[in-house]
Amino acid sequence: xxxxxxxxxxxxxxxxxxxxxxxxxxxxxxxxxxxxxxxxxxxxxxxxxxxxxxxxxxxxxxxxxxxxxxxxxxx
Numbered sequence: 001x002x003x004x005x006x007x008x009x010x011x012x013x014x015x016x017x018x019x020x021x022x023x024x025x026x027x028x029x030x031x032x033x034x035x036x037x038x039x040x041x042x043x044x045x046x047x048x049x050x051x052x053x054x055x056x057x058x059x060x061x062x063x064x065x066x067x068x069x070x071x072x073x074x075x
Contacts, residue, residue: 013051
């Protein structure tokens with residue numbers, strides 16, 4: 001994907017974001033990128049896949065998350 005397009009998408013997403021924790025995490029990542037380039041590439045790849053999943057509607061409801069979490073902890 002073209003760098004200019006990625007930057008524009010990021011700007012739009014940041015403008016829509018209201019959660020200060022998310023914005024702080026983005027700021028921290030951009031200010032102090034991971035030293036390990038392999039780790040950085042993996043993190044970026046996962047973030048892009050997550051964004052794609054959200055856009056495609058591949059998300060869980062709150063109830064589904066609670067059910068899955070309870071199952072994992074044996075409730």
